């Protein structure tokens with residue numbers, strides 16, 4: 001039996017702009033699609049990163065379009081920030097932003113004050129001034145928690161882009177040297193707050209038009225993400241967190257398309273991307289240099305990270321020398337690799353790093369082969385046609401690219 005998206009989930013989290021409406025106009029099939037879900041007694045939430053309007057204002061706008069949304073079904077970044085503070089039992093907060101933000105804070109039972117507040121919520125609007133940024137800076141300097149409603153640096157207007165709350169949040173971040181807790185998409189907090197009060201959060205799906213906020217945020221929160229677009233975006237790989245689980249042209253697609261739910265892979269979205277280097281070192285007999293890595297117990301090419309102020313060729317020469325004792329000549333670049341699963345590493349600190357690795361074909365210049373005790377259990381040269389079975393999964397391909405192909409591989 002084929003299960004359509006509408007039948008597979010109990011809870012639907014809709015982005016608004018670009019999914020339900022565009023400007024003042026409802027998008028084709030949006031009103032019908034949402035109302036059909038209401039008839040099937042699905043749980044529905046509407047999410048917007050815009051921190052300025054109150055939930056009631058957003059709900060009444062939807063009702064004007066013909067969607068019977070209630071205030072309690074609306075999740076704005078300002079409301080989500082306020083709900084987050086209430087969950088954290090914060091009693092007082094200063095606000096940089098709209099009257100809507102202040103209203104949402106008060107409705108969560110939080111006193112809005114500039115007298116030693118427990119928290120500062122930055123959700124800037126068009127009236128935000130230097131004095132507001134200074135005020136937020138001083139509160140945070142005196143120990144107030146720093147909350148940013150949403151990370152958006154800019155939002156579109158008919159006259160061109162306008163600075164968003166994220167631009168002001170970063171001004172305060174720069175002034176204080178303190179990182180904020182950001183609530184809006186693509187942070188998972190927005191979705192966690194949105195799912196409060198719904199029954200079965202595992203059965204929730206996010207429907208949005210922006211891979212970098214809606215789909216990335218859904219996946220970071222462990223939820224399935226459906227993109228509303230004319231065609232699928234080009235992604236590096238199906239494992240990319242911004243890659244949607246299904247693409248529909250309009251909300252009518254909820255009733256005619258299937259989806260493979262997000263499978264929650266065991267790596268998290270990397271906090272950092274770093275330049276890596278790898279060496280395919282060949283000897284005179286066309287054998288390749290491998291070392292048995294102490295941390296994983298698997299055979300691997302010599303690899304490492306480009307240090308500050310270092311050329312990539314210097315970096316790979318240094319890594320090979322440190323790990324194996326050999327001096328090498330770097331002959332040519334054979335590939336640039338950025339596999340979004342195999343080259344994502346999580347460290348015991350919890351930090352997750354994605355490496356983009358420049359791989360070079362190299363030849364031996366001198367030195368004595370000897371494993372560095374900290375890094376490698378063993379080193380040796382192997383016939384490229386008979387590699388050991390316990391080898392890091394991406395390295396046979398890197399070797400094949402270096403040996404067989406005179407063109408540089410970019411993958």
Ligand SMILES: [Mg+2]
Nearest residue numbers: 015017018209
């Ligand atoms: Mg949108």
